[in-house]
Amino acid sequence: MSAVAAPTAPATPAVGEPGRAVTAHLVRELRRGTLVVAALLALLPPVVVVQYRETVGGELGAGALQVLATNPAIRTLFGPAVALDDPGGFTVWRTGLMTTVLVAVWALLSTVRVTRGEEDAGRWALLRAGTLPARSLLLRVAAVALAAQAVVGAALAAGLLVVGTEPAGALLHGAGTALTGAAFVMLGLACAQVLPDRRSAAGAGGAVLAVAFMARMVADGSEPFGWLRWLSPFGVLGQVRPYAADDPVPLLVLAGMALLPAVLAFVAVERRDVGAGLVRVPDERAPRTALLGSSTGFAVRRGARGWAAWTAGVAAYYLLVGLLTVSLTGFLGDNPQFASAAAEAGFTGMGSAEGYLAAVFALLAVPGGLFAASRIAADAADESAGRHVLLLSLPVSRRAQLAGHAAVLALGCTLLAALAGTAAWAGARIAGSGLGVAAGVGGALNTVPVMLVSLGAAVLAFGVLPRAVLAVGAVPAAGGFLLLVFSDTFGWPPAVRALSPYAHVAAVPVEAHDGAGAVGLLIVALLLTAAGVAAHGRRDVRA
Amino acid sequence: MPTIDPALPAVEAEGLSKRYGRTLAVDRLDLRIEPGEVFGFLGPNGAGKSTTLRMLLGLARPTAGRARVFGDPAEDVRAAHRHLAHVPADVALWPNLTGAEALELLANLGPGTDLGYRDELVERFDLRLDKPCRAYSTGNRQKVALVAAFATRAPLLVLDEPTSGLDPLMGREFQRCVVEAAARGQAVLLSSHVLAEVEAVCDRVGILRAGRLVQVAGLAELRRLRRHEFHLSFAGPVPAGLAAVPGVADVEVLGEGRVVLTLAGEPAPLLRAVAGDDVVQLSVREPSLEEIFLGYYGEAAR
Numbered sequence: 001m002s003a004v005a006a007p008t009a010p011a012t013p014a015v016g017e018p019g020r021a022v023t024a025h026l027v028r029e030l031r032r033g034t035l036v037v038a039a040l041l042a043l044l045p046p047v048v049v050v051q052y053r054e055t056v057g058g059e060l061g062a063g064a065l066q067v068l069a070t071n072p073a074i075r076t077l078f079g080p081a082v083a084l085d086d087p088g089g090f091t092v093w094r095t096g097l098m099t100t101v102l103v104a105v106w107a108l109l110s111t112v113r114v115t116r117g118e119e120d121a122g123r124w125a126l127l128r129a130g131t132l133p134a135r136s137l138l139l140r141v142a143a144v145a146l147a148a149q150a151v152v153g154a155a156l157a158a159g160l161l162v163v164g165t166e167p168a169g170a171l172l173h174g175a176g177t178a179l180t181g182a183a184f185v186m187l188g189l190a191c192a193q194v195l196p197d198r199r200s201a202a203g204a205g206g207a208v209l210a211v212a213f214m215a216r217m218v219a220d221g222s223e224p225f226g227w228l229r230w231l232s233p234f235g236v237l238g239q240v241r242p243y244a245a246d247d248p249v250p251l252l253v254l255a256g257m258a259l260l261p262a263v264l265a266f267v268a269v270e271r272r273d274v275g276a277g278l279v280r281v282p283d284e285r286a287p288r289t290a291l292l293g294s295s296t297g298f299a300v301r302r303g304a305r306g307w308a309a310w311t312a313g314v315a316a317y318y319l320l321v322g323l324l325t326v327s328l329t330g331f332l333g334d335n336p337q338f339a340s341a342a343a344e345a346g347f348t349g350m351g352s353a354e355g356y357l358a359a360v361f362a363l364l365a366v367p368g369g370l371f372a373a374s375r376i377a378a379d380a381a382d383e384s385a386g387r388h389v390l391l392l393s394l395p396v397s398r399r400a401q402l403a404g405h406a407a408v409l410a411l412g413c414t415l416l417a418a419l420a421g422t423a424a425w426a427g428a429r430i431a432g433s434g435l436g437v438a439a440g441v442g443g444a445l446n447t448v449p450v451m452l453v454s455l456g457a458a459v460l461a462f463g464v465l466p467r468a469v470l471a472v473g474a475v476p477a478a479g480g481f482l483l484l485v486f487s488d489t490f491g492w493p494p495a496v497r498a499l500s501p502y503a504h505v506a507a508v509p510v511e512a513h514d515g516a517g518a519v520g521l522l523i524v525a526l527l528l529t530a531a532g533v534a535a536h537g538r539r540d541v542r543a
Numbered sequence: 544m545p546t547i548d549p550a551l552p553a554v555e556a557e558g559l560s561k562r563y564g565r566t567l568a569v570d571r572l573d574l575r576i577e578p579g580e581v582f583g584f585l586g587p588n589g590a591g592k593s594t595t596l597r598m599l600l601g602l603a604r605p606t607a608g609r610a611r612v613f614g615d616p617a618e619d620v621r622a623a624h625r626h627l628a629h630v631p632a633d634v635a636l637w638p639n640l641t642g643a644e645a646l647e648l649l650a651n652l653g654p655g656t657d658l659g660y661r662d663e664l665v666e667r668f669d670l671r672l673d674k675p676c677r678a679y680s681t682g683n684r685q686k687v688a689l690v691a692a693f694a695t696r697a698p699l700l701v702l703d704e705p706t707s708g709l710d711p712l713m714g715r716e717f718q719r720c721v722v723e724a725a726a727r728g729q730a731v732l733l734s735s736h737v738l739a740e741v742e743a744v745c746d747r748v749g750i751l752r753a754g755r756l757v758q759v760a761g762l763a764e765l766r767r768l769r770r771h772e773f774h775l776s777f778a779g780p781v782p783a784g785l786a787a788v789p790g791v792a793d794v795e796v797l798g799e800g801r802v803v804l805t806l807a808g809e810p811a812p813l814l815r816a817v818a819g820d821d822v823v824q825l826s827v828r829e830p831s832l833e834e835i836f837l838g839y840y841g842e843a844a845r
C-alpha cells in the first residue's frame with residue numbers, strides 16, 4: 001500500500017508559472033502572522049478609543065492629561081502627546097509606539113524567516129532551481145511582505161474609522177504604521193542578503209531596530225537631541241502627529257528610509273551565492289571545546305551569543321534611561337499637579353528618579369521574557385530540523401536536557417536583569433543622581449519572576465504545542481504587559497488585571513518588594529516548566 | 544561500556560506498533576536481534592523502517608507493544624542508550640560547531656568512545672574536522688555521525704540508511720567498519736536500500752512492507768526460499784502437464800522443445816516428471832538477491 005501511496009500535492013511550482021507558484025507559497029508563509037497582527041491592530045486601538053470616551057475623557061479631563069503628557073519621563077515611554085483631547089489622538093499616543101514596534105519586529109523577523117530562514121533550510125535552492133532569477137524571487141518576497149504591511153495598516157485605519165475617529169488621522173496613522181513596517185521589511189531583506197545565516201541576519205536587523213527605538217527615546221526625552229528622531233523610522237513616524245498636525249510629509253521620509261535597504265538588498269542578491277551572504281564566515285577554524293562536556297553546558301554554549309546580544313541591547317537601553325533620569329525628573333518637583341495626574345493614569349512617583357525607573361523597569365520583563373521564549377523556540381526549531389536527534393540518541397534523558405536548558409535560561413534572565421539594573425544605576429550615577437546600586441539592581445531583579453513565567457509558558461508550549469513556542473512564550477511577558485497597561489488606564493476589573501503577571505510585582509524601587517507576589521509567580525513558572533518538561537519527555541520527537 | 548548479560552538480546556520488540564492518524568506505520572512487529580549479529584532492515588520507501596528504529600531509540604512512542612535494548616526498555620533512554628549509538632537517516636549537525644567539536648560533544652556525552660579508533664576512522668573516512676558543520680556536504684555530515692557511532696564501544700549500532708550520501712569508496716569503507724564492529728562483538732541494525740551492502744555485511748535480514756515484517760531470514764535461507772529458474776531443452780516436444788507439477792509456475796515454452804519455468808521448493812517432483820523425456824540440456828539459475836528483494840518489494844504494490 002505504502003509503496004504506491006497516493007501522490008501528494010507537488011511542492012515545487014508547476015512548469016510554466018513558477019513565479020505565481022512562488023508568490024502563492026510566500027502568501028501561505030506570511031498569511032497567519034499577518035492575520036494575527038492585523039487583528040490585534042484592528043481591535044486594540046478601537047478598544048482604547050471607546051474606553052477613552054467612557055472614562056478618561058470625563059474623569060481625568062483633558063487638561064490633566066496634557067500636564068501628564070508633557071512629563072518628559074512619560075514622553076520617553078509613549079512619545080510626545082499632541083492631541084490628547086481627541087479620542088484618536090489619545091489612542092495614538094497611548095498605543096502608537098507599542099503597535100509600531102510590534103509591526104516592526106514582526107516585519108523584520110518574518111521577512112528574514114521567509115528569505116534567509118528558508119535558505120538555511122535548503123528550500124530556497126529549491127525555489128531558485130525553478131526558472132526564477134534571484135532578483136525576481138526577491139522582488140516577489142518584497143511585494144508579498146509589503147502587501148502584508150498594507151493589510152496591517154489598513155486594518156489599523158479601519159478599526160479607528162469604525163469607532164468614528166477623524167478619517168485623516170486614522171488613515172495617516174495606518175499609512176505611517178504600514179510604512180514603518182515596510183522599512184523593516186526592507187531592512188530584513190537587506191540583512192538576509194548580506195549576512196550568512198538567519199541568526200545573524202535577525203540579530204543585525206534587531207540591533208538596528210533597537211538603536212532606532214532608542215534614538216527616538218532620546219529625541220523625545222531630551223530636546224538638544226531632537227534631531228535624532230529624523231534618523232529613526234519610529235521618530236519620523238511620530239512627526240506625522242495624527243489627529244493634530246496630520247502631516248503627510250514625514251511619510252515620504254519613511255518611504256525613503258525603506259528605499260535605502262531595498263537598494264542594498266537588490267544589489268547584494270546578485271553578488272552572492274545561494275546559502276551564503278555577502279559577509280562570508282571563515283570556513284575553517286581550530287576547535288573550541290569549552291562547554292561541550294554536558295548537555296547543560298552545551299545549552300549554555302548554544303545560547304551564549306544570543307544572550308550577549310539581548311543583554312547588550314537591554315543594558316544599553318537602561319544605561320540611557322539612567323542617563324536621562326535626572327534631566328527628566330529634575331524639573332518635575334516644581335509641578336505638584338503631575339503627581340496626582342500621573343497617579344490617576346497609573347504612573348506613581350513619576351516625579352522622582354526611583355519612580356521613573358520603577359516604571360521603566362516594568363518594561364524589562366518584556367525583552368527578558370522574549371529572550372527566554374526565543375531560546376526555547378530555537379530548541380523547537382533545532383528539533384524539527386533534526387539537529388536534536390544525535391543529542392537525543394545519547395544516554396541523557398530528554399527531561400534532563402530540557403530541565404537543564406530551562407535552568408540555564410532562568411539564570412540567564414537573572415543575569416540579564418542584574419546587568420540592566422547595573423547599567424541603569426551606572427547611567428544615573430554618571431548623570432549625578434543619588435540612586436543607590438541596590439535600588440537599581442533590585443528594581444531590575446524584581447521583574448525576573450515575570451520573565452520566568454514566560455519561560456515556563458514557552459517550555460509548556462514546547463511540550464504540547466511545539467509549533468507555537470514563541471507565540472505562547474510571549475503571552476505572559478508581552479501580552480501581560482499590554483493587559484496591565486489597559487487595565488490601569490481604563491480601570492478594568494481587578495480580576496482581569498490580576499491575570500497579568502505584572503499585577504503581582506511591586507513598582508520597585510519606589511515601592512517595597514512584593515514578596516508574596518514574587519513567590520506566587522515563581523510557583524506558577526515552576527508548575528508551567530514542570531508540566532512542559534513532563535509533556536516533552538512523553539511526546540514523539542518531531543522530524 | 545556497561546556490563547551486560549550476554550543472554551539478553553540486543554534488540555527485542557514485541558507487538559511494536561505505531562499509528563500516525565490513519566497510517567499504520569508499523570504493525571505488530573516482533574523482532575529479536577542477538578548480540579554481535581548484523582541485521583539488515585529492508586523495505587520499500589515508507590515501509591516503516593525509520594519509524595521502527597525511532598521507537599527503538601525512544602524518539603517515538605509506540606502506539607502498542609514494547610521494545611527493549613539489552614533488556615532495558617526503549618523509553619528509558621538513560622539506561623537503553625548506554626548500549627547503543629545511532630546514525631539517523633538525515634544527519635543534521637549544529638551549524639556553528641566544527642566537525643571536531645561535534646565529535647567531542649558526542650564522545651563526552653556518549654556511551655564511551657575509543658579515541659584512538661576515532662582518530663583512525665577520521666583518517667579512513669577522509670574527514671576534514673576543522674570546518675563548521677554548516678559548510679559540510681551531506682556525505683560529510685553523515686561521515687561525522689558514522690565516525691562518532693563506530694568509535695563508540697556500544698554493543699549495538701542503530702544505523703538508518705547510513706550510506707545514502709556516501710561515495711562508493713566511502714561505502715566500501717563503511718562495510719569494512721561494519722565487519723570490524725561485528726568482529727568486536729557489536730550488534731548492528733542496518734536499514735538500507737543498498738542491497739549489495741546488505742548482502743556483503745548482514746547475517747540476517749528482515750523485510751518490512753507496509754509496516755509488517757513479511758520475512759526474517761538468513762541470506763542463504765532467503766535464497767533457498769525463493770524460486771529458481773529452470774531452463775530445459777528436450778530432443779522432442781515439450782512434455783505437457785509441466786505446469787501441474789507441484790512447485791512449478793510461470794511455464795513458458797520458447798519453441799522447438801525449449802522451456803523456461805520457475806520452481807519453488809524441492810526439485811524432485813519436477814525431475815521425476817521429465818525423467819521419461821529426452822532432456823538434452825538443463826540449467827538452473829539462482830535468483831540474485833536483488834531479484835529476491837524486488838520480489839518482496841513488488842508484492843507491496845499488489
Ligand SMILES: Nc1ncnc2c1ncn2[C@@H]1O[C@H](COP(=O)(O)OP(=O)(O)OP(=O)(O)O)[C@@H](O)[C@H]1O
Nearest residue numbers: 002563566568586587588589590591592593594595
Ligand atoms: N511524524 C510522522 N507523521 C505522520 N506520518 C509519519 C510520520 N513519520 C512517518 N510517517 C509515515 O509512516 C510511514 C513509515 O515511514 P518511515 O519513515 O518509517 O518509512 P521508511 O521505511 O523509513 O521509508 P524510507 O525508506 O523512505 O526511509 C510512512 O507512510 C510515513 O508517511
Ligand SMILES: [Mg+2]
Nearest residue numbers: 592593594632
Ligand atoms: Mg527511513
